[in-house]
Amino acid sequence: MLALLRVAAIFAMVGGAVVVGLMVWPVGREPAPITLTGDVNRGAYLARASGCIACHTDATGGGVPLAGGAPLETRFGVFYPPNLTTDPVHGIGDWTVEDFARAVRQGISPDGEPYFPTFTYPFYANFSDQQIADLWAAFRTVPPVPVPAPEHEAPFPVSQRWGLKLWRAAFLTRPETAPVDGRSAAWNRGRELVRGAAHCGACHTPRNLAGARLRAAVFAGSGDLPGGGTAPSLKPADLRAEGWTVANLAFALRTGVMPDGDAFGGSMGEVVQGGTAFLTDADLTAMATYLLDSE
Incomplete structure (x- = not known):
């Protein structure tokens, strides 16, 4: 019996060490400085093409554009697209363009936490620095809306963002967007x-x-x-x-x-x-x- 307790204790310590390791394991990479000048019109067009307005506006609830989206009810919980206005508290008003680039292309928040994959960042991984600068210029024109998006309603263990690091390692791939020779x-x-x-x-x-x-x-x-x-x-x-x-x-x-x-x-x-x-x-x-x- 004592031997079994020792084995259980060892497994518990190893498991705990793994969890702690995952929690502190950094994901993504630090983006290089973006110094390009963005074009607001190009950025607004790309934002439309990328579905930003559709996802981050609660049209059914009469919400303000980009102030936070309607709930996404999935088998993993209910997720709410966040406020993308220039409000510095509830939106992205205190971000840098590099914070923005990391979020859009890598799905990583300014504090280093991975976003839930309900955010379609895997499709934006190939955006160029110029496209990021254009998007950023467009988003900087959005008036601030001091309203927080609702908290996600995800049960344990889905709610533990460190687990997303394993998900990313297993499933995250870059989109296939490069031109193909011989095609129009x-x-x-x-x-x-x-x-x-x-x-x-x-x-x-x-x-x-x-x-x-x-x-x-x-x-x-x-x-x-x-x-x-x-x-x-x-x-x-x-x-x-x-x-x-x-x-x-x-x-x-x-x-x-x-x-x-x-x-x-x-x-x-x-x-x-x-x-x-x-x-x-x-x-x-x-x-x-x-x-x-x-x-």
């Missing part, structure tokens, strides 16, 4: 948007038990969206079978109106209303071109 400029631009800023795969890809996207099933659709929603397959063959063409898909991304005359609802309706409706015709055509002929 429109196709490559569509690939950059679809796999990057527009983060279509966040909703249209199934996930494993840990909530990570299944890389072997990219764009295969998902039946487990926040709030119990679903997202159809974006595989080219499936899109064509549903009657989608480059022209009507680009039109739907602009207006929310599908080929059969029905309108997008739920989260896709919000994506259009807060994001893709503001993109240029060229970019919408590029996205449609890529989706109907993706890898």
Whole structure:
């Protein structure tokens, strides 16, 4: 009996040491200084393409733009997108551009804590310094809103952010946005948007038990969206079978109106209303071109 107690004590000490190690284990990397001058208009456009307004505005509750989003109800808990206004207490008003770059590209807060992957930072990892500077310039124009976003409602052990370090080590990958030789400029631009800023795969890809996207099933659709929603397959063959063409898909991304005359609802309706409706015709055509002929 004494031997068993000693073994249990050893395991407890080892386990405790592992947990403490994870808690102090730094993640991410310190971003290099960004000294580029940002363009507000380019930044606002990229923010729309990236879904910032749609996610960080509680439209259903009459919230102020970017002051904090509607709840994301998932099987891991309820998560609330934070306040992105220039309020120095409840928003990002006291951040530096380097803090912003680290958050957007790495999913790490200014105090070094990892963000929950409900934030779609994995899709933004390839943003250039110029794109970060543009976004930052745009966000600096947002009036402060001194209202905190609600606290996340995540049960133990999901609530323990140090566990996200293991999740990141196991599942975090960079988006595949680089141009592909032999493809048209429109196709490559569509690939950059679809796999990057527009983060279509966040909703249209199934996930494993840990909530990570299944890389072997990219764009295969998902039946487990926040709030119990679903997202159809974006595989080219499936899109064509549903009657989608480059022209009507680009039109739907602009207006929310599908080929059969029905309108997008739920989260896709919000994506259009807060994001893709503001993109240029060229970019919408590029996205449609890529989706109907993706890898």
